[in-house]
Amino acid sequence: MTEKRDYYEVLGVARDADPDDIRKxxxxxxxxxxPDRNPGDATAEAKFxxxxxxxxxxxxxxxxxxYDRFGxxxxxxxxxxxxxxxxxxxxxxxxxxxxxxxxxxxxxGFPGGGRRRAAPPRGQDVRVEATISLKDAIAGCxxxxxxxxxxxxxxxxxSGAKPGTExxxxxxxxxxxxxxxxxxxxxxSTTCPxxxxxxxxxxxxxxxxxxxxxxxxxxxxxxxFPAGIDSEQRLRVPGQGMPGPSGSAAGDLYVDVxxxxxxxxxxxxxxxxxxxxxxxxxxxxxAELEIDLPDDSQVSVDVPAxxxxxxxxxxxxxxxxxLDQRGxxxxxxxxxxxxxxxxSKRARQLLxxxxxxxxPTHEAASLG
Ligand SMILES: [Zn+2]
Ligand SMILES: [Zn+2]
Numbered sequence: 019m020t021e022k023r024d025y026y027e028v029l030g031v032a033r034d035a036d037p038d039d040i041r042k043x044x045x046x047x048x049x050x051x052x053p054d055r056n057p058g059d060a061t062a063e064a065k066f067x068x069x070x071x072x073x074x075x076x077x078x079x080x081x082x083x084x085y086d087r088f089g090x091x092x093x094x095x096x097x098x099x100x101x102x103x104x105x106x107x108x109x110x111x112x113x114x115x116x117x118x119x120x121x122x123x124x125x126x127g128f129p130g131g132g133r134r135r136a137a138p139p140r141g142q143d144v145r146v147e148a149t150i151s152l153k154d155a156i157a158g159c160x161x162x163x164x165x166x167x168x169x170x171x172x173x174x175x176x177s178g179a180k181p182g183t184e185x186x187x188x189x190x191x192x193x194x195x196x197x198x199x200x201x202x203x204x205x206x207s208t209t210c211p212x213x214x215x216x217x218x219x220x221x222x223x224x225x226x227x228x229x230x231x232x233x234x235x236x237x238x239x240x241x242x243f244p245a246g247i248d249s250e251q252r253l254r255v256p257g258q259g260m261p262g263p264s265g266s267a268a269g270d271l272y273v274d275v276x277x278x279x280x281x282x283x284x285x286x287x288x289x290x291x292x293x294x295x296x297x298x299x300x301x302x303x304x305a306e307l308e309i310d311l312p313d314d315s316q317v318s319v320d321v322p323a324x325x326x327x328x329x330x331x332x333x334x335x336x337x338x339x340x341l342d343q344r345g346x347x348x349x350x351x352x353x354x355x356x357x358x359x360x361x362s363k364r365a366r367q368l369l370x371x372x373x374x375x376x377x378p379t380h381e382a383a384s385l386g
Contacts, residue, residue: 022090025072033086037077044073074203081203093203141260141269148273150243152280153312156338158245162238163273169235170261173226180222188213232261241273246288246341249277283312288338288347293354301325301355309351311336319351327355 026033029043047069049055056062075081075093084092148163170176179185187193190212197210209215223229239258247253252274259269277285284291290312296305304323308316319331330350337347361369 028072040076139266141262143269144259145272149276155277159243165237168232171227171233174224176231178229178231179220183222185218185220193217245339251275290337291350293352295354295356329353
């Protein structure tokens with residue numbers, strides 16, 4: 019076991035530093051060495067523990083004066099050696115101290131952190147599924163989706179108290195929801211047993227929600243589906259999830275989108291593919307076609323003379339609008355040539371004539 023460093027040295031402050039300097043020094047050290055910022059770094063963890071230990075003593079006037087007079091020995095074996103304590107234990111035991119420090123920043127405010135972070139209270143996020151037609155996906159639309167779950171009680175505005183009365187601040191925890199007990203030198207925080215962490219008690223419960231403040235209800239939320247949305251995409255509607263505990267912010271609603279298949283079109287990203295049969299004369303002579311668009315309007319397409327089966331005619335910008343609003347994809351028309359299955363006598367005769375008409379060219383070609 020290594021010898022313990024001097025607490026003032028750990029925090030890098032003078033022996034006569036005032037509480038404010040100590041606080042600042044600790045905050046700096048805690049931010050620098052916090053495990054959320056240094057994942058898997060044992061040295062940083064050790065430094066974080068060391069600084070936390072030092073701060074827990076130097077920030078307390080009584081403990082500080084004991085330490086000033088008697089050093090580490092003066093603090094006895096009251097649990098002040100943190101070097102072997104688990105990180106989680108330290109973080110949870112000092113949660114109050116940390117939230118006091120970093121409160122208002124929403125937890126520790128570390129990007130990408132999250133372990134043991136005290137997140138600000140907020141309602142749960144909700145996920146629902148919604149199916150829209152290809153037409154609606156292309157044009158964009160607003161549609162109501164049903165969200166089942168707890169909703170804020172309208173009779174009491176979510177307070178849980180009978181209308182006309184107010185919830186009272188819990189006397190067990192003075193409204194904090196946390197009961198603190200001291201064991202040795204360490205403060206333990208537990209959920210207040212009197213109010214179960216709510217911080218308030220209700221004398222006359224609301225009849226509508228039995229004092230819970232929430233009721234199970236089906237809500238309808240109007241969701242905007244932007245033009246160009248596709249299947250397997252997810253929309254976020256802020257604040258339309260579950261209501262937060264005791265009036266805090268609601269969670270978000272996530273809508274998983276499915277775009278229905280449209281028999282007329284195949285979608286490839288922002289492009290649409292449609293198939294169109296034309297007759298052999300149309301392919302040979304050329305034609306003008308009217309092509310249906312997903313919004314049921316039509317667009318005309320020129321089929322040039324001599325068009326071969328499988329030719330793709332592309333119409334720029336007639337596909338799906340891009341979500342970034344930079345134009346639209348294309349509509350590709352795959353031209354298929356119908357070969358008649360049944361022929362009338364006259365049709366047979368005409369085709370035979372056509373065959374003889376076309377044959378010399380055929381022979382000339384094959385003779386080279
Ligand atoms: Zn309480
Ligand atoms: Zn109510």
